[in-house]
Amino acid sequence: xxxxxxxxxxxxxxxxxxxxxxxxxxxxxxxxxxxxxxxxxxxxxxxxxxxxxxxxxxxxxxxxxxxxxxxxxxxxxxxxxxxxxxxxxxxxxxxxxxxxxxxxxxxxxxxxxxxxxxxxxxxxxxxxxxxxxxxxxxxxxxxxxxxxxxxxxxxxxxxxxxxxxxxxxxxxxxxxxxxxxxxxxxxxxxxxxxxxxxxxxxxxxxxxxxxxxxxxxxxxxxxxxxxxxxxxxxxxxxxxxxxxxxxxxxxxxxxxxxxxxxxxxxxxxxxxxxxxxxxxxxxxxxxxxxxxxxxxxxxxxxxxxxxxxxxxxxxxxxxxxxxxxxxxxxxxxxxxxxxxxxxxxxxxxxxxxxxxxxxxxxxxxxxxxxxxxxxxxxxxxxxxxxxxxxxxxxxxxxx
Numbered sequence: 530x531x532x533x534x535x536x537x538x539x540x541x542x543x544x545x546x547x548x549x550x551x552x553x554x555x556x557x558x559x560x561x562x563x564x565x566x567x568x569x570x571x572x573x574x575x576x577x578x579x580x581x582x583x584x585x586x587x588x589x590x591x592x593x594x595x596x597x598x599x600x601x602x603x604x605x606x607x608x609x610x611x612x613x614x615x616x617x618x619x620x621x622x623x624x625x626x627x628x629x630x631x632x633x634x635x636x637x638x639x640x641x642x643x644x645x646x647x648x649x650x651x652x653x654x655x656x657x658x659x660x661x662x663x664x665x666x667x668x669x670x671x672x673x674x675x676x677x678x679x680x681x682x683x684x685x686x687x688x689x690x691x692x693x694x695x696x697x698x699x700x701x702x703x704x705x706x707x708x709x710x711x712x713x714x715x716x717x718x719x720x721x722x723x724x725x726x727x728x729x730x731x732x733x734x735x736x737x738x739x740x741x742x743x744x745x746x747x748x749x750x751x752x753x754x755x756x757x758x759x760x761x762x763x764x765x766x767x768x769x770x771x772x773x774x775x776x777x778x779x780x781x782x783x784x785x786x787x788x789x790x791x792x793x794x795x796x797x798x799x800x801x802x803x804x805x806x807x808x809x810x811x812x813x814x815x816x817x818x819x820x821x822x823x824x825x826x827x828x829x830x831x832x833x834x835x836x837x838x839x840x841x842x843x844x845x846x847x848x849x850x851x852x853x854x855x856x857x858x859x860x861x862x863x864x865x866x867x868x869x870x871x872x873x874x875x876x877x878x879x880x881x882x883x884x885x886x887x888x889x890x891x892x893x894x895x896x897x898x899x900x901x902x903x904x905x906x907x908x909x910x911x912x913x914x915x916x917x918x919x920x921x922x923x924x925x926x927x928x
Contacts, residue, residue, distance in 0.1 A: 532552070532553060532554040532615070532841070532845040533614055533615065533616075533617075533694060533698075533814040533815050533845045534552050534573070534612055534613070534614055534815060534845060535551065535552065535613045535614060535615055535621070536549070536550070536551050536552065536611075536612075536613040537549075537550055537552060537569075537572070537573070537610075537611070537612055537613075538609075538610070538611040538613075538625075538920075538922060539569070539572050539608075539609070539610055539611075540608060540609040540610075540627070540920060540922060541598050541599040541607065541608040541609065542568065542572045542575075542597065542598070542599065542608045542609075542610065543565070543568040543571070543572075543596075543597060543598075543599060543876075544565045544568050544599065544871065544874060544875060544876040545565055545568055545569065545572070545599065545875075545876045545878070546599060546875050546876075547915060547916075547920050548569070548876075548877075548878045548879075548915075549915055549920075550867055550878055550879070550880075551864070551880075552845070552847065553862075553864055553865055554841040554845055554846070555837055555838060555841045555845075555846045555847075555848075555865055556846070556847050556848070556865055556866075556867060557848050557849075557850055557855075557856065557861070557865055557866050557867070557896075558570070558847070558848065558849045558850070558867050558869055558878070559850060559851065559856070559866055559867065559868055559869065559896070559900060559905050560851060560868060560869030560870055560871075560905075561851055561870075561871075562851065563871060564869040564870050564871045564876060565869050565871055565876025565877075565878070566849040566869045567819060567849060568876060569849075569869070569876075569878060570700060570817045570819065570847065570849055571591070571700075572610055573612075573698060573700070573815070573817060573847075574698075574700040574817065575587050575591070575597070575610070576610060576612065576624075576695055576698075577695060577696055577698045577700070578590065579677055580677060580679060580680055580692060580695055580696050581696050583676060583680075584628070584638070584675060584676050584677055585675065585676075588628075588636070594628070594630060594636050597628075598628075599875075606629050606630045607627050607628060607629030607630070607639060608627065608628060608629075609625065609626065609627030609628075609922045610625065610626060610627075610922075611623060611624070611625035611922045611923070612624050612625070612695070614691075614694065616690050616691070616694055617694075617814075618690065620645050620646060620651070620690075621645070621646065622643070622644050622645035622646060622651070622691065623642070623643070623644055624642070624643045624679065624691060624695065625640075625641070625642050625643075625922045625923050626638055626640065626641040626642070626677060627639050627640055627641075627922060635675070636675065637658055637659070637674040637675060638656070638658070638659070638674055638675070638676070638677060638678070639657065639658060640655075640656070640657050640658075640923060641654075641655075641656045641657075641677060641678050641679070642654065642655050642656070642923050642924075643678075643679055643682065643688060643691055645687075645691070651665070652665045652666065652685075652687035652688060653665050654666070654669060654678065654682060654688070656672060656678045658674045659672055659673050659674030659675075661678075665687065666685055666687055669681070669682065669685070670682065670684050670685070679691065679692055679695075680692070694814045695814075697719075697811075697812075697813050697814045697815075698813060698814055698815040698816075698817070699719060699720065699722075699803060699813040699815070699816050699817070700722055700816075700817040700818075700819075701720070701722055701724075701799065701800070701803045701816065701817065701818045701819065702722060702723065702818075702819040702820075703723065703724045703795070703796050703799035703800060703803075704723040704724060704725075705791075705792040705795040705796055705824070707723045707724050707725045708723075708724040708725075708727050708770075708787055708795040708796075708798075708799060709787050709788050709790070709795060710788075711764055711767040711768070711769050712725060712726060712727070712728050712729070712767060712768055712769065713766075713767060713768075714728075714729055714767075714768055715729045716729065717729030717730040717731070717732055717733030717734075718730075718733055718811065719806060719811075719812075719813065720799070720802050720803050720806050724795075724799045727770065727798070727799060727802060728761045728762075728768040728769055728770050728787075729761070729768065730802055730806060731759060731760065731761045731770060731802070732761035732768075734802075734806065735760070735761065738807075741805045741806070741807070744805055745759075745798070745801045745802055745805050746758050746759060748801050748832060748835075748836045749794075749797060749798055749801055751829075751832035752794075752797045752801075752825065752829040752832050752833060753793070753794050753797060753829075755774050755775040756772055756773070756774050756794060757773045757774065757775070757782050758772070758773040758782075759771065759772050759773070759798060762786065764786075769786050769787050769788070770786065770787040770790075770798075771784050771785070771786060771787075772784065772785045772786075772787070772790055772794070791824075792824040793824040793825050793826065793829075796821075796823060796824050796825065797825060797829070797833070800818060800821045800833070800836075801836060803816050803818060804816055804818075804836055804837065804839075804840035804844070804846065805836075805840060807843055807844060812843060812844060813844050814844065814845065815844065815845040815846075815847060816840065816844050816845070816846050816847070817846075817847040817848075818846070818847070818848050818849070819849050820849055820850055820851070820852070821833055821837075821848060821850070821855070822850060822852035822854065822855050827852075827854040830852065830854035830855045830857065831857075831858075833855065834855055834858055851900070852897075853897035853898070853900045853901045854897060855897070856895060856896035856897035856900055857895045857896075857897035857898070858895055858896070858897070859889075859892045859895050861889075861895070861896050863880075863881065863885075863886045863889050863890060864880065866880065866881050866896055866905065867879065867880060867881075867907075868880070868881045868882075868905050868906055868907040868908075869907070870906065870907060877907050877912055878907060879907035879908045879911040879912050879915075880907070880908050880911060881905050881906065881907070881908065882906050882907065882908045882909065883908065883910075884904075885899055885904055885905055885906070888904075
């Protein structure tokens with residue numbers, strides 16, 4: 530299947546002044562702590578949050594407009610996001626908007642565009658400050674300047690596939706404490722960001738996609754060899770996870786509730802479920818995972834890396850990492866690596882530089898070895914070209 534997000538452009542989003550990057554089926558955002566990897570991932574998460582809930586909630590969850598738009602001496606008044614995509618149907622298009630402060634206070638969506646097959650060649654709309662400027666459809670639902678128009682536009686068959694694909698993105702920073710606690714039975718079709726419905730997801734997989742559950746257990750056993758399986762277990766009105774684990778002196782595995790399992794085991798399970806939770810009829814279009822290597826033994830990196838690659842058969846995967854072990858594979862393609870650095874508080878993202886690409890092509894080093902040597906840097910020529918040309922979020926894409 531085609532990977533969903535092809536290109537991402539950001540302007541004034543948190544620590545990112547501008548960025549323009551291509552994404553593949555599996556992309557690693559590589560850089561030190563504080564470089565801005567998480568801010569890039571959060572920009573995509575912001576789009577999903579603003580569409581699923583509201584723009585106001587998405588901003589408030591991040592501390593408000595002033596915490597989302599980039600802070601600088603120039604005091605930018607707005608931030609913008611552009612996503613270029615290919616839907617499962619094969620249709621290509623883009624969705625872009627910018628959000629800015631109003632002179633009298635508050636904020637508004639200054640401009641918003643959505644187009645399939647290029648502006649004017651298929652379904653499209655162009656909205657400014659809550660008013661429809663152009664639209665391919667004979668009528669467009671009522672909109673306001675403080676909400677994204679695509680939410681209303683999703684009521685039209687022309688734009689529903691775009692809305693559905695964007696809200697089906699999943700972003701994960703799994704919290705072992707949350708996974709360990711007893712959980713209320715919930716909708717288990719898609720895993721929540723911290724893992725607070727993981728027991729319900731395991732139950733759903735047992736019913737709807739048992740083959741995925743088997744695959745998850747096989748990978749989990751490779752990461753934690755003593756663990757042989759996991760099941761949803763009712764606990765009164767609540768629920769938890771039950772693990773089958775080898776115990777010294779016992780012929781058969783014992784059962785342990787999630788509250789008795791290590792952080793590494795719970796995080797590994799959460800990551801694997803995030804990757805393989807989809808069924809034939811539904812699943813995430815993109816899975817973004819923050820530092821999947823946290824709390825895992827370095828020896829488990831190979832199995833985790835294989836799982837990430839395997840998952841791209843049915844979803845797009847985007848990972849932030851600064852783990853040399855996770856990148857210790859000569860088969861990782863050079864275009865799967867985006868280097869991220871912070872320069873005077875400004876995040877810069879680009880493909881790795883030509884010297885690193887050449888070493889990887891010749892298989893002189895793995896990406897992990899170059900990371901240990903501090904040799905994974907953004908391509909300076911790409912960054913210079915980005916800084917020297919006019920940066921456009923709207924209209925037909927220019928390469």
